[in-house]
Each structure stands twice: as C-alpha cells, then as structure tokens.
Amino acid sequence: MNALESVDQYLTEHAERNVEQLKDFLRIASVSADSAFAAEMTKAAEFVRAQMVDAGLNVEVVETAGFPIVYGSRMVSEDVPTVLVYGHYDVQPPDPLEDWITPAFDPHVRDGNLYARGATDNKGQLYTHLKSIEAWTKTQDAPPVNVKVIIEGEEEVGSNNLDDFLETRKEDLSADVAVVSDTSQYGPGMPAITYGLRGIMACEVTLRGPKQDLHSGVFGGAIANPVNALAKMVGALVDENGRVTIPGFYDGVIPLTDGERKQFANLPFDEASFLEKIGVQETFGEQGFTTLERRWARPTCEINGFYGGYQGEGPKTIIPSFATAKITCRLVPDQNPKSVAAALKSHLESLCPAGVVLEFTDQHGGNGMVVDMSGPFAAAASRAIDDAFGTPPVLIREGGSIPVVASFREILGIDTLLLGWGQNTDNLHSPNEHFNLLDFHRGTRASAHLLHYLAEK
Amino acid sequence: MNALESVDQYLTEHAERNVEQLKDFLRIASVSADSAFAAEMTKAAEFVRAQMVDAGLNVEVVETAGFPIVYGSRMVSEDVPTVLVYGHYDVQPPDPLEDWITPAFDPHVRDGNLYARGATDNKGQLYTHLKSIEAWTKTQDAPPVNVKVIIEGEEEVGSNNLDDFLETRKEDLSADVAVVSDTSQYGPGMPAITYGLRGIMACEVTLRGPKQDLHSGVFGGAIANPVNALAKMVGALVDENGRVTIPGFYDGVIPLTDGERKQFANLPFDEASFLEKIGVQETFGEQGFTTLERRWARPTCEINGFYGGYQGEGPKTIIPSFATAKITCRLVPDQNPKSVAAALKSHLESLCPAGVVLEFTDQHGGNGMVVDMSGPFAAAASRAIDDAFGTPPVLIREGGSIPVVASFREILGIDTLLLGWGQNTDNLHSPNEHFNLLDFHRGTRASAHLLHYLAEK
Numbered sequence: 001m002n003a004l005e006s007v008d009q010y011l012t013e014h015a016e017r018n019v020e021q022l023k024d025f026l027r028i029a030s031v032s033a034d035s036a037f038a039a040e041m042t043k044a045a046e047f048v049r050a051q052m053v054d055a056g057l058n059v060e061v062v063e064t065a066g067f068p069i070v071y072g073s074r075m076v077s078e079d080v081p082t083v084l085v086y087g088h089y090d091v092q093p094p095d096p097l098e099d100w101i102t103p104a105f106d107p108h109v110r111d112g113n114l115y116a117r118g119a120t121d122n123k124g125q126l127y128t129h130l131k132s133i134e135a136w137t138k139t140q141d142a143p144p145v146n147v148k149v150i151i152e153g154e155e156e157v158g159s160n161n162l163d164d165f166l167e168t169r170k171e172d173l174s175a176d177v178a179v180v181s182d183t184s185q186y187g188p189g190m191p192a193i194t195y196g197l198r199g200i201m202a203c204e205v206t207l208r209g210p211k212q213d214l215h216s217g218v219f220g221g222a223i224a225n226p227v228n229a230l231a232k233m234v235g236a237l238v239d240e241n242g243r244v245t246i247p248g249f250y251d252g253v254i255p256l257t258d259g260e261r262k263q264f265a266n267l268p269f270d271e272a273s274f275l276e277k278i279g280v281q282e283t284f285g286e287q288g289f290t291t292l293e294r295r296w297a298r299p300t301c302e303i304n305g306f307y308g309g310y311q312g313e314g315p316k317t318i319i320p321s322f323a324t325a326k327i328t329c330r331l332v333p334d335q336n337p338k339s340v341a342a343a344l345k346s347h348l349e350s351l352c353p354a355g356v357v358l359e360f361t362d363q364h365g366g367n368g369m370v371v372d373m374s375g376p377f378a379a380a381a382s383r384a385i386d387d388a389f390g391t392p393p394v395l396i397r398e399g400g401s402i403p404v405v406a407s408f409r410e411i412l413g414i415d416t417l418l419l420g421w422g423q424n425t426d427n428l429h430s431p432n433e434h435f436n437l438l439d440f441h442r443g444t445r446a447s448a449h450l451l452h453y454l455a456e457k
Numbered sequence: 458m459n460a461l462e463s464v465d466q467y468l469t470e471h472a473e474r475n476v477e478q479l480k481d482f483l484r485i486a487s488v489s490a491d492s493a494f495a496a497e498m499t500k501a502a503e504f505v506r507a508q509m510v511d512a513g514l515n516v517e518v519v520e521t522a523g524f525p526i527v528y529g530s531r532m533v534s535e536d537v538p539t540v541l542v543y544g545h546y547d548v549q550p551p552d553p554l555e556d557w558i559t560p561a562f563d564p565h566v567r568d569g570n571l572y573a574r575g576a577t578d579n580k581g582q583l584y585t586h587l588k589s590i591e592a593w594t595k596t597q598d599a600p601p602v603n604v605k606v607i608i609e610g611e612e613e614v615g616s617n618n619l620d621d622f623l624e625t626r627k628e629d630l631s632a633d634v635a636v637v638s639d640t641s642q643y644g645p646g647m648p649a650i651t652y653g654l655r656g657i658m659a660c661e662v663t664l665r666g667p668k669q670d671l672h673s674g675v676f677g678g679a680i681a682n683p684v685n686a687l688a689k690m691v692g693a694l695v696d697e698n699g700r701v702t703i704p705g706f707y708d709g710v711i712p713l714t715d716g717e718r719k720q721f722a723n724l725p726f727d728e729a730s731f732l733e734k735i736g737v738q739e740t741f742g743e744q745g746f747t748t749l750e751r752r753w754a755r756p757t758c759e760i761n762g763f764y765g766g767y768q769g770e771g772p773k774t775i776i777p778s779f780a781t782a783k784i785t786c787r788l789v790p791d792q793n794p795k796s797v798a799a800a801l802k803s804h805l806e807s808l809c810p811a812g813v814v815l816e817f818t819d820q821h822g823g824n825g826m827v828v829d830m831s832g833p834f835a836a837a838a839s840r841a842i843d844d845a846f847g848t849p850p851v852l853i854r855e856g857g858s859i860p861v862v863a864s865f866r867e868i869l870g871i872d873t874l875l876l877g878w879g880q881n882t883d884n885l886h887s888p889n890e891h892f893n894l895l896d897f898h899r900g901t902r903a904s905a906h907l908l909h910y911l912a913e914k
Contacts, residue, residue: 221756222742227759238682300673304767355739
C-alpha cells in the first residue's frame, strides 16, 4: 500500500468520526457579527487550535484587534512546495431562526445532508483540509508538502484584521500557492476550479446645485437641476448595447480566448430558471457575449445607489440642491482600478453642465485576476479532484471579488486555487444551510490528493 | 367733489385708523397649521366678519370641514360688473420666534414698515380691499360695482375646503372678474400686474428589476440595472440646450410675443445677485431665452426626486431592485397637463430597455394661464395703480401656480387680476414679516380706484 492508499484508507476508516467531529464544531455558535456570541468565538478558535494540533501542526492563536486568527504550520523540507490553506471559523447569524427545520446550532443529518449554520460556509469546507493533513500526519508522519494554515474569525464581518496579520507575518507566511475552499462546485457532480475573479472600482459622485432646495415654479428653467444633470451623466455610462462608454474603459481588457468561450459554452446553464429565480423577464448586457461571459469575464458599470431631492410620498415641487450616485465597475484583467477611476472622473467632468459643481470620491479598488491553468498547481488540483469526485473539474470564473485572494496576491505574491466542494444551493447565509456528506468526504480526499500531487511537482 | 375724490378724502382721513385696525387684526395669532391656535382662528374670522359688516356687505360665516370661510357680498345693480375679491385670514407659523425683533403677534412700526406675522401675507393686503369697499359705502352709500368677497382661513395649509365652497355656491359667486392681492410688486416703486402663471403636470415613474437587490459581482452585466436604466431614461428628458425632448411637448406652447419679450427685457433684473442668493455659479436653461422668459413663460421638465439602491455611507455592491423618479413639468398656455403626461408616459415606454418593468403614476395637473391684458378689467387695474402709485404697473408673469386662480377659472369661469401691493423682500413666511405702510395706503387707494374704473366699463 503506497502512501496515498494509506491516506485514503485512513480517511475511509475515519469518515464517520470526521462527521461527528464536524458536528461538534458546528455546535459552537461562532457568530462574529453579534457580540453576544463572543464566548462562542473563543470556543471555536480553541476547537480549531486543538484540531490543528491533532493534525500535527505547530499552532499559534494570534490575537488581533478583533477575533483571533488560528495559525498552524508544518515545514517538512525545503525541496517541496509550500501550500497555504485559508478558511474561517466564524459564521453568518442564523436568523430568521423560525425558518430552520432543525436548530441552526444543533446539527442533523437528513437525506445525506448535514444541516447547520456553517455546514458549508466555511466550517465544513475548511475541515476537509484539516482532516486531510491529519490523515497524512497519522499515516506518513507528515504531509508531503510544507503546509501553513490560516483560519480566521472575521470573514463574515469583512476580515478587517487579516491583511494586518499577512503584512506583519509576511516572511513566516511565504508559500508557493494558496488553497481556499470557500466557493462552490458548478453543480451537483460538477466540481470546479474557479480560476478567475473580477476586480472592482468603487466611487461616489455628487453634483451640487443651489445651496438649498428651490421652488421649481419660481426657479425652474433658469438653473441646472442637479438630479436631471446627474441622471443624464451617469445614465449615459452604459449604452443601449450594454457597452460602457467611458473613454479607454476597455483598453486593458484581455479578451476571452476561444478556448475559454468554448468551456463556458459547454457548461449547462438554464437561463430561464436563472431569470425566474431573480424575478427578471429578460437578460440585458453587452452585445456579442453570453450571460456567463457577461457575468464572469466582462467588465461592468453599475449604479448601486442614486439619491437626490424628495423621497417621500406624492409630489414635491423642488429643484433639489444636490444629487449623489454610487457607482462600482466590475473589472477584468488587466484593467487597472485607478486608471478606470481617473477615466470615469474625467469623463464625468466633460459631461458636467454649467451651474453645478462635481465632487468625485474614489473609494476603493481591486484588480481582477485569472490564474494560469496551464501551471503545475492547477494540474495537481485537477488530478486530485478527478480522483476524489470521479470527474475532472470544470473551469469557471466568478463575477465577484474574494478579498483574501487579492490579499494573497498583493501581500504574499501568490496565486490561489479556489476549490469549492459545496453547492451554490447549500443555503449559504440562509436558513437550513447544509453540506452534502458525500461532497464533504470527496473534498477531504481531494485535499489529501492535492497535497500528494503538489509534492510531485 | 366727485365720488372718487370723496373716497380718496375718506381714505386719507382714516389712514391712521386703518393702520390701527390692521394692527388689531395682526394681534390675532391665526395660525392655521397648528391646532393650538384654533381659538385665534375663530377670533380672526369674527374680526373679518365685523369688518365686512362695517364695509356694508351682507356677511355669512360659512363653516367648512376645516376653518370657516367668511363671505360677504353687496349687489348694487345688474348693469355694473361684479368683482370677486379673495384673501385669507390665516397666517404662517411664526417660528423661529427668537429671530423676531419685535414679537410676531405684537405689531410695531419701524422705519415706515409695519412688522407682524401676516402684515403682508395676507392680512395687510386683503385689508386694503375691505377698507376701499368701506370708503365707497361710507361716502357713496355703496360701491360702484357689485362686490363679492371671500376670505378663507386655510390658504397656508392647502385651501382644502375652498373648491368645495366654490362648487356648492357656484351660482351665488358668479362674477365678471376676480381680484387677488397675494403676490408682490416687481420691486420698490414698481407695482405689477401678474398676468400669467405656469401650470403643472406631476407624475412618478418606477422601474422594477430583480425582485430583490442582487450581488453586483454575481449578476452584474447580465441583467438591466433599474437605476442605470431610469437615469438614462429621465436624464435624456432635457437636452444639452435645455430643451425638453418629449415628442410633442412644445406643440401647445403659445410663443411669447415680441411685445412680451420687450416688456420682460425692460424689467431691471440683476442676474449676478439672483445667482448669488441661491448659491449657483451660472444659469442653465433653454437656449434662445432670457432668464425671466425661462422662469415665467417657458415650460420645464424637472426631476424633483430620484431614489434607488443604497443610500448609506460608503459603497454597497448591489444591483438595486427598483428606482423611482418624481417628475414635474411646469407648463405654459396652451399645453394640456393630461396630454403632456400621456406623451411623457409613452416616451418613457419607448426608452425602457428589456428586463425592467415600467410603472407610471400620473399625480396631478393644472393648466397655465395668461390673462388678456388688452381687456377692460386689466385696463381698469392699470389706471387704478397709476393713480395710487404714481406709475403704471409693469406686467409680469410668475413661474409657479396659484391654485385659487386655477379654481376661479375652472369652477367660476373667470380670470383673476393678481395685484400685489407688497414687496418680495417683505419676509413672507419668515421672521420679521413686514408691510410698508405707504404701500398699504397706496394699495387701498388703488383698490378703491379699481372699483371705480371697473364700473366705467
């Protein structure tokens, strides 16, 4: 029996125990958003610490300005790669409580699914990696690669203290690749590697007109109305064909390759049920692209909020004194958030009529990213998933940003393999969150095989 | 001494007494907006009743669902015209009290101005007509025309019961022309007849997209964003040249005559101080028209309020589920509010992109109006003002609507002469409201002469 076979056997023998331990983890109500649960947060961090020790890691509980980060590592050799695993032990609030079939913090198995807050997001998924490392340690005395594991307690409240930790411990945390299981499979039986994320540029623009709201009868027609003016300016940012009109906006965009477009086209995607779920009749987007391409790999310009003037019932005959629009652009490689913000600002300035004053606030930005899937780390993940799930992963991108991925790239200089074991129907952030136990076990096995194939590099 | 000379002499002899009586009227704190002042409202109605009796009118105090309407009339002959005078005995709340130099309901004269809440708006101005009728009655036994006088108590709170009274008493109230002194002179020493008002069309438009706010990363690019879409639609309603783009919008507009444009151009108008007062750097409006023309005699399309999506601090990455715009168009003769609303609705429908649903609510409308200044009533008013103020009136229009004028036209079928004796610097609705006593006496004399010249018709 070779090493991998021993690890597999260990996981098979400990499958039931792993579920029972995960249930213990899920009984801890580690809600980071609500200070009433602070004691549970401490318990959860302690639980993770103990599990890491069992897995053979050297563990520190690192205090932060918020909840502690549990950090474990095991260095086996300078000749093998180092993999950095990330997860979070905090969970979303369980409300509304009355919608849970069994209580949020009293785990139950029904139809092969384990129900509890955090079952998938992220206790269940992070646990696959702890158990895979443990299997290597118990059977082979050590994992086949160097491992570093960061499990934080503030992901659901913005990971406010994570970057600080990464910066401070930059040297200790050096690694070759990161692994995060906080995404989903593409669908049941369709494990996925998420190899691309969109970036973002966020800003706010305010037009100021008269120093106070004015009577629209007395003044109307003689001065610029900031709401009319701002609506015209920001309303023109996307044209009838769904194209963003900011000059130079598409300059940095790396076009989708024919291969990617073929991959996306081969994914099953039921547009009718997609639309029905969100209550929309028809899609609208950039002409020449499919819905998946538009969501995953094309940049956008969305007004997230707009306000100005009277918001109450009925009419009020005023010229409002100001109007504000909150705008975010989702970006794709290699668009630069700062350049996009600058281009938007100067475009808006060029559109701004006489008699109103423009204020532009650049709020934050992040680059889009695409991991090169032809490299050895992606190949290792692919083989590991194929072993565990019986099918190679589909390659997908996501339309959102995952801040920790950006931090790993910016602070530690490494790419992240986003390997989701759950389903996007697992009710993350909703009542009756669950995790299919077959997926849990497959994920654990895939993690173990990943360590093996990474060592082969 | 002819009749007019006797009336003038009576007014001169009673000038001081008239001021003292007006002070008594101003001591009554008839604030219609605040139920704490209900007893004062009754006192004010009684004061008006007694004054009308003194002036020789047959008086009724008409109860309404709100505060009473005091109605007096004196029919002298079927061979002379009937003039309907309107005013209101209620006043604005006096707050902020601490800003008054002398108390709001303790009238004081300083520098020839009478200070008190209601001094101009409208107790002082309406009183000129009561005193002019009294002078005719005391000296000539009767006014030279038939007079009907409506003094209501709810103008400052929306005149909610006035239309009902006009409808119910339509026959009794039949008249040839109405006279209302609830506007201002154009400036000191520049008495004015306001011969035009703008109308209005008010509506609300909502675009509905997804059934709830969606994650702009996951969905952005694939569906229409209701805020982007509504901003584009309503932002396009006024073009870069200040022209409204609704098809057919200008069809009903009666162009300004060369004579009117010349009149407006001859009025002193300090654009710099106009802009400074409202805190705006530059005018913006329909090309080819002056600021006064734009405000008084050209239609507009203003967004009075716009809201959709996130309104709090910082960014929020959502596609909002809906967006709403509140829109009013100021109209000029002969634009029809219903036609404009219909044109706007179908224009917006034509602009509405796929994937959002448009809801249009038509809220209310009113016609613009222009009184024919070549007729005998206007000529009479002009002569009367010239006699009393020593200069003929300038002819002006106003950009707003005065609901009672619309009611008189719609219910009673008569035009209104808007004869303002006060100044727009008299602090109407503000602390230290005042009325120049020279203007008060001139207004009373103008009213008396108006009755005389109307009889000459």
